[in-house]
Amino acid sequence: MQDKKGRVPSEAVAQATKEALKRRGVTIEDIAEIVYRLQLPYNTNLLMEDCIDSVERVLRKREVQHSVLVGIELDELAEKKKLSEPLQSIIESDEGLFGVDETLALGAVMTYGSIALTTFGYLDKSKIGIIKELDTKIDRSVHTFLDDLVASIAASAASRIAHRFRDLEEDGVAMADTPALVLESSSHAGSDF
Amino acid sequence: MQDKKGRVPSEAVAQATKEALKRRGVTIEDIAEIVYRLQLPYNTNLLMEDCIDSVERVLRKREVQHSVLVGIELDELAEKKKLSEPLQSIIESDEGLFGVDETLALGAVMTYGSIALTTFGYLDKSKIGIIKELDTKIDRSVHTFLDDLVASIAASAASRIAHRFRDLEEDGVAMADTPALVLESSSHAGSDF
Amino acid sequence: MQDKKGRVPSEAVAQATKEALKRRGVTIEDIAEIVYRLQLPYNTNLLMEDCIDSVERVLRKREVQHSVLVGIELDELAEKKKLSEPLQSIIESDEGLFGVDETLALGAVMTYGSIALTTFGYLDKSKIGIIKELDTKIDRSVHTFLDDLVASIAASAASRIAHRFRDLEEDGVAMADTPALVLESSSHAGSDF
Amino acid sequence: MQDKKGRVPSEAVAQATKEALKRRGVTIEDIAEIVYRLQLPYNTNLLMEDCIDSVERVLRKREVQHSVLVGIELDELAEKKKLSEPLQSIIESDEGLFGVDETLALGAVMTYGSIALTTFGYLDKSKIGIIKELDTKIDRSVHTFLDDLVASIAASAASRIAHRFRDLEEDGVAMADTPALVLESSSHAGSDF
Numbered sequence: 016m017q018d019k020k021g022r023v024p025s026e027a028v029a030q031a032t033k034e035a036l037k038r039r040g041v042t043i044e045d046i047a048e049i050v051y052r053l054q055l056p057y058n059t060n061l062l063m064e065d066c067i068d069s070v071e072r073v074l075r076k077r078e079v080q081h082s083v084l085v086g087i088e089l090d091e092l093a094e095k096k097k098l099s100e101p102l103q104s105i106i107e108s109d110e111g112l113f114g115v116d117e118t119l120a121l122g123a124v125m126t127y128g129s130i131a132l133t134t135f136g137y138l139d140k141s142k143i144g145i146i147k148e149l150d151t152k153i154d155r156s157v158h159t160f161l162d163d164l165v166a167s168i169a170a171s172a173a174s175r176i177a178h179r180f181r182d183l184e185e186d187g188v189a190m191a192d193t194p195a196l197v198l199e200s201s202s203h204a205g206s207d208f
Numbered sequence: 209m210q211d212k213k214g215r216v217p218s219e220a221v222a223q224a225t226k227e228a229l230k231r232r233g234v235t236i237e238d239i240a241e242i243v244y245r246l247q248l249p250y251n252t253n254l255l256m257e258d259c260i261d262s263v264e265r266v267l268r269k270r271e272v273q274h275s276v277l278v279g280i281e282l283d284e285l286a287e288k289k290k291l292s293e294p295l296q297s298i299i300e301s302d303e304g305l306f307g308v309d310e311t312l313a314l315g316a317v318m319t320y321g322s323i324a325l326t327t328f329g330y331l332d333k334s335k336i337g338i339i340k341e342l343d344t345k346i347d348r349s350v351h352t353f354l355d356d357l358v359a360s361i362a363a364s365a366a367s368r369i370a371h372r373f374r375d376l377e378e379d380g381v382a383m384a385d386t387p388a389l390v391l392e393s394s395s396h397a398g399s400d401f
Numbered sequence: 402m403q404d405k406k407g408r409v410p411s412e413a414v415a416q417a418t419k420e421a422l423k424r425r426g427v428t429i430e431d432i433a434e435i436v437y438r439l440q441l442p443y444n445t446n447l448l449m450e451d452c453i454d455s456v457e458r459v460l461r462k463r464e465v466q467h468s469v470l471v472g473i474e475l476d477e478l479a480e481k482k483k484l485s486e487p488l489q490s491i492i493e494s495d496e497g498l499f500g501v502d503e504t505l506a507l508g509a510v511m512t513y514g515s516i517a518l519t520t521f522g523y524l525d526k527s528k529i530g531i532i533k534e535l536d537t538k539i540d541r542s543v544h545t546f547l548d549d550l551v552a553s554i555a556a557s558a559a560s561r562i563a564h565r566f567r568d569l570e571e572d573g574v575a576m577a578d579t580p581a582l583v584l585e586s587s588s589h590a591g592s593d594f
Numbered sequence: 595m596q597d598k599k600g601r602v603p604s605e606a607v608a609q610a611t612k613e614a615l616k617r618r619g620v621t622i623e624d625i626a627e628i629v630y631r632l633q634l635p636y637n638t639n640l641l642m643e644d645c646i647d648s649v650e651r652v653l654r655k656r657e658v659q660h661s662v663l664v665g666i667e668l669d670e671l672a673e674k675k676k677l678s679e680p681l682q683s684i685i686e687s688d689e690g691l692f693g694v695d696e697t698l699a700l701g702a703v704m705t706y707g708s709i710a711l712t713t714f715g716y717l718d719k720s721k722i723g724i725i726k727e728l729d730t731k732i733d734r735s736v737h738t739f740l741d742d743l744v745a746s747i748a749a750s751a752a753s754r755i756a757h758r759f760r761d762l763e764e765d766g767v768a769m770a771d772t773p774a775l776v777l778e779s780s781s782h783a784g785s786d787f
Contacts, residue, residue, distance in 0.1 A: 022683075022687065022689055023679075023680040023683045023684055023689070024571060025567070025568065025571055026571075027680050028680055028684070031679070031680050031681075057304075077514075077564065077691055077693075078514045078515065078693055078697075081684070081692055081693060081694050082694060082697070084680070084681045084684075085668070085681065085694045088677060088678060088681055089664070089668075091678075092671070097676070098667060099667060099670075100602075100610070101602040101606050101607055101610050101663070102610075102663045102664065102667055104601075104602045105602055105607070105660070105663075108601065110601055110602070111250075111323075111370070111374075112323070112370065112371065112374055112656055113660055114321055114322035114323050114656075114657055114660060114701065115322075115660045115661060115664045115698065115701065117322035117323065117325070117326055117701075118322045118657075118661070118697065118698060118700075118701030119694065119697060119698070119701075121322060121325065121697075121701070122515055122693065122694065122696075122697030122698075122700070122701075125511045125512070126511070126512050126513065126514050127512065128307055128463075128464045128512050129307035129308075129310035129311045129314060129464065129508055130304075130305070130307050130310065132310070132314065132325075132329060133310055133328070133329040133332040133333060134329065134333070135326070135329055136325060136326040136327065136328055136329010136330050136332065136333075137329050137330050137332070137333035137334065139326040139329065139330070140326060140327070140329075140330035141330065141334075177304070177305065178305065178463065181304075181305055181411070182411065185410060185411055185412075215490075215494065215496055216486075216487040216490045216491055216496070217764060218760070218761065218764055219764075220487050221487055221491070224486070224487050224488075270498055270500075270707075270757065271500055271504075271707045271708065274491070274499055274500060274501050275501060275504070277487070277488045277491075278475070278488065278501045281484060281485060281488055282471070284485075285478070290483070291474060292474060292477075293409075293417070294409040294413050294414055294417050294470070295417075295470045295471065295474055297408075297409045298409055298414070298467070298470075301408065303408055303409070305463055306467055307463075307464055307467060307508065308467050308468060308471045308505065308508065310508075311464075311468070311504065311505060311507075311508030312501065312504060312505070312508075314504075314508070315500065315501065315503075315504030315505075315507070315508075315708055318704045318705070319704070319705050319706065319707050320705065321656075321657045321705050322657065322701055371656065374604070375604065378603060378604055378605075443690075497636075497709075497756070497760075498709065498756065498757065498760055500707055500708035500709050501708075503708035503709065503711070503712055504708045507708060507711065514693055515693035515694075515696035515697045515700060516690075516691070516693050516696065518696070518700065518711075518715060519696055519714070519715040519718040519719060520715065520719070521712070521715055522711060522712040522713065522714055522715010522716050522718065522719075523715050523716050523718070523719035523720065525712040525715065525716070526712060526713070526715075526716035527716065527720075563690070563691065564691065567690075567691055
């Protein structure tokens with residue numbers, strides 16, 4: 016799974032990230048729904064389509080992909096009891112003072128700025144939508160990392176929309192009038208990596 | 209105001225921090241009240257006295273003191289219209305996409321770990337107690353930085369209690385049975401700088 | 402200096418950021434030179450032009466602009482002795498344990514990911530190029546914040562090139578063969594906000 | 595390995611952290627040596643004993659212990675080819691753009707403040723002492739996470755000494771005159787969690 020320099024192609028990493036989320040029961044739409052609820056108060060023209068686009072954009076970022084792959088790997092290993100002790104017990108029981116799940120998610124969300132970061136903190140506590148579902152599962156599944164990762168992706172996508180909406184407002188364009196493609200490629204202040 | 213090496217004594221910095229908060233209308237008790245509301249669900253024996261102690265401990269940390277002094281200085285300069293444009297307008301109007309207030313607060317809260325950080329994000333959005341009062345003032349006062357700083361101190365103090373409570377539980381001691389002094393000097397896993 | 406919603410237009414903020422750097426004696430080229438020295442070992446085809454483009458891109462980001470404006474404002478106020486004590490003494494003397502300058506710079510650099518962040522730490526200690534000049538000025542100028550901000554912009558621009566170079570390699574294109582415009586708009590994994 | 599609430603005792607986590615480092619070939623002394631090299635220029639009275647004490651203190655912090663346990667677990671799983679693809683290849687080859695190792699280490703170091711954080715960035719690039727040894731091993735061992743974790747612990751311990759040294763200076767005491775125990779329990783501005 017490596018190129019001549021022994022590296023995994025970016026496309027394979029992107030693909031694996033999407034598959035991992037799907038395998039763990041989280042769809043792009045689940046995450047987009049959280050984004051919609053977060054951003055609607057600030058932007059009444061917002062469409063679910065915009066939110067889906069924004070989530071997909073966030074998922075193209077390497078930092079995000081790597082965090083998702085590592086976090087889900089640890090959840091799955093814990094589920095299969097394949098971690099060594101005491102880590103197995105700590106992750107399996109989602110200990111309150113274990114913070115590596117938040118740290119990993121923070122590493123992804125911080126690339127979207129300090130507002131994304133505070134939004135992540137809010138989601139991490141108030142747990143809406145799929146985040147709540149993951150958090151309250153009563154079967155033997157382990158989602159210690161996944162709920163934080165989903166909160167991180169949703170917060171990033173919401174922050175991304177906030178920045179872009181501001182850019183478009185300044186250009187005198189309302190979001191609903193704007194085809195998704197234009198929305199994506201707007202090249203203003205907050206919009207570039 | 210400097211020692212032989214041209215440095216300001218730590219005690220003077222600590223004192224100035226407390227005075228700055230007081231001058232801006234925020235008491236230790238105001239902050240402790242938020243801590244109490246945050247931690248009570250996890251710790252029914254919690255006393256307001258514990259929360260006040262924890263806030264005071266947080267305020268002894270240099271990173272926290274420096275953030276408070278810089279943030280309040282910027283608020284006060286903006287109030288007096290002493291900043292240059294466009295910064296004056298940005299801070300005075302507390303622009304939604306301005307994130308330096310959050311960044312400054314994050315610099316302080318991150319020293320209390322990732323759980324403090326997510327708690328800060330939660331407070332920054334849900335604005336309880338004095339944070340709400342600061343945020344909704346209708347006079348000409350500017351609190352762009354102050355509300356984030358208060359959220360940061362409260363989140364830090366709450367996280368500090370969570371870690372210490374766990375330490376005491378392991379020692380078989382309930383928090384209410386423990387004199388504040390002992391509570392402060394417990395020397396377990398989470399408790400040392 | 403505000404629009405109908407009382408906000409400063411993004412263009413005005415961008416312009417003010419560039420002017421502030423220039424006023425303090427830092428050119429885009431000064432920063433680009435650091436980027437060039439950082440990235441050349443990993444990318445022998447790198448051109449100064451690529452580095453200048455990357456610095457300009459970084460300077461279009463709101464988080465970066467806001468950090469620069471706040472940091473330079475504090476340096477200039479300290480120079481004019483306009484800050485209140487003890488902050489005036491702390492910033493004027495660039496105290497070793499004062500960390501708000503680093504925190505502010507971190508808020509900007511963290512949006513470029515963890516590698517940008519470690520590069521910033523490296524520059525903050527090893528002080529090459531214009532960063533060294535700022536740090537060793539013997540006149541009465543205060544650059545407590547500016548040297549960290551420059552390190553942050555350089556680290557961000559370098560990290561941005563590293564990500565894009567990888568994207569282009571995967572597309573089978575060498576950086577030197579690529580017009581700057583294409584380089585900027587490459588739309589791969591690491592390249593979008 | 596759990597208490598009545600299903601939690602792992604802090605003491606067991608602390609013990610496991612020390613054993614994990616030892617198993618991977620890193621001693622407390624190896625890390626203390628880096629701390630010594632970092633801090634000696636600022637503090638000519640510094641003793642290796644102070645550095646060892648400081649490293650041990652850092653290793654008592656939960657955030658640090660959890661990061662170490664997760665990072666070493668991932669290194670060891672990668673060594674045994676037990677991770678799923680593409681994560682296995684990414685971690686095994688220590689890809690340049692993989693940043694989760696830095697993120698994990700940052701989560702630990704950030705609790706020691708912004709100066710610890712920049713010191714970490716410096717160590718991450720300049721790789722002195724045991725960090726270099728780990729980075730250049732030519733056998734089949736995987737140390738993708740370990741070198742960053744060691745840099746993080748060393749940076750934290752060095753920052754801790756810097757803060758405490760300042761406290762003691764203000765108290766009019768030189769570090770060498772101070773028994774380690776006193777050094778540990780100094781209760782000034784920078785010293786409490």
